Amino acid sequence: MITIHNVSKTYTDNTVLHIDSLEIPKGQSFGLVGNNGAGKTTLFSALLDLIKPTTGYIESNGVQVHKSEDWKAFTSAFIDETFLIGYLTAEEYFYFIGELRGQKKSEVDALLEGFKDFFHGEILGQKKYLRDLSKGNQKKAGIVAALIGKPDVIILDEPFANLDPTTQIRLKGIIKDLAINQDITVLVSSHDLSHVTEVCERIVVLEKGEVIKDLKTSEETLQELEMHFAQ
């Protein structure tokens, strides 16, 4: 689904990302871990053509993301609060995204109905603009908005951060369901090793912009990761 060809990003002598090749097949749940500054967000931003790689290119479903905009129709993402429109209410925001993705209001409503538990009554009908919601609730709205319109690729940067424990558990369920039952390629980054090992079939460790581990998740993966980061 996604192929990375010799991608690197350099800011005045400082290389923050350098990946020779990486392939993510369709329907895989892909986890990205690494310390601060490892290049996780840079990689995701490059996938979304928000930054231009210094070398190389990224292909998504056969589309070179910096050449054509066709990947936008099947890709959605929630990276940070710049993916929210602060002056809209949550409903307005969902419908806006829905319209962009060619979804009728009723279709969006049907999708939202399925996330009632996840929202825990704190998102819909709040009489508040998104900018006035708490960080955690903003994140919930952003994540669900990324699921609107049946995308093939979903990119979530640090989806677990700022969420309360109950919501974290529910989110894990949602992500697993996406990859296993709906054949959606999910890319997730996280600082929480146990969360990623639980939801992702494959985990890549980035360090200073380079891939240093590429693991197929198994019983021992969590331990291996903990060992690695303890050093």
Add this chain to the structure above:
Amino acid sequence: MFKHFITLQWKSFWRSASLSSNIWIKLFMGFWALLLIIMVSFGGMVAFYLIKNKLCQDPLDFINTFLIYWVIFDLVFKYALQKMPVVNIKPLLILPFKKNKIVSFAFGKTVFSFFNIFHAFFFIPFSVALISNDYPVSNVLYWNLGLMAIVYSNNFLNILVNNRDNLVYIIAGIMAILGGLHYFEYFNITEYTAPFFRNIYDNVLIVLFPIILLILFIYLSFTLFAKDLFLDAGLAVKSKDVKTEDLLWLDRFGKTAIFLKNDIKLIKRNKRARSTVLVSIMFLFYGLLFFTGSIETYEGPVWRIFAGIFVSGGFLLSFGQFVPSWDSSYYPLMMSQNIKYKEYLSSKWWLMVIATLLSTILCSAYLYFGWEVYLAILAGAVYNIGVNSHVVLWAGAYIKTPIDLTSNKKAFGDKQAFNTKTLLLTLPKMVLPLILYAIGHYSLGPNAGYALVVLAGIAGFAFKDKVFDIIEKIYREEKYKTIAAYKQKK
């Protein structure tokens, strides 16, 4: 302890993103500020002699007459633009400071605010002129003292009434009504207020009134502020109950409607965006300067087109110049969503066109000054729709100043004006129609001038798709730079 506060302030000023950008911009801004100060001070001097020699009136009485408007205008201006001193207080709360200290610091800061100091640049030179013309020094001093107390009363009144959104409109409305009544000579408020200001000058005891008022306001705002120095009280970010809106009637615009709906919400719900609407309403009255013949230099026929463009295009110019910066806080979303640039741009275009049409209709009031005047406005409107709407969108691609929608600060005089590319693009916006009109006017007569301007507008309109293609290309080329620039918060 105050030393700490001062150094914090110093750093926050010099390290703010808007200032740290470029030493040249700093120098340039300093230059403009200095120029403004010099011009106003000069104005204070000149005003004295102008009133005395040209109008043959007593300068002091003349100024006293209009002081009431000055005072009200000052309050409205402060209310609309001055930022409340709450910023940066939060991290100080848990440090070992007495709360009163924090409040005095925050208030002390407002004392030195530009909005208060500014007045001195007019009144001090004016007073110097008074004294040098044998007005008694002591009385001039009382007068200044009184005025200072009033200006600072406004300052603290502003702190007291802040967050009460409608008040400023009520005050501005009252001012407009009073001004109108005064102009048409039904009722003259200044007959009642001018003697008061005169009394401040005559009698030192009257000066006590504004001073007592000032002390009262300081006391009230101080207690209110100190009492509310909690995260959930005075420092809380206010959020009102809001309703979800559908705006279904816009759906007839097809795909464009998706963005149009958003843009209308953007304008309705954000302070900064609302102020552009205010500006465009002010522009509607701008024509009065030209068409009433009150300013001699504006009498020339070419200026009519100038006025026509401003009057009909106030919104187009003030809103349009910040496309796409209005969407800066969620630009990455817009850039990764399933969006065609063309639809996005055409929504902004429609918004500007609708606003221009609306302004043109409202401007029919100018028919009062004769149909030639309205013809100039109509020609200006056609040119605005046909040419300026494109130019403004084009210039926007080069502007990379992020906009903080929720704050009104910097709403006027953003540094983006110094961008050379946008400066160059003001030529077709402003100068070209003037030249076109002049060519027509001086060769065949005024109607030919209007016709040329209108033709240029229609030609621009005809090339709409082509122009949109070019703009789209520029937006695409500038995309990464724009995203990176918007990331830098103020």
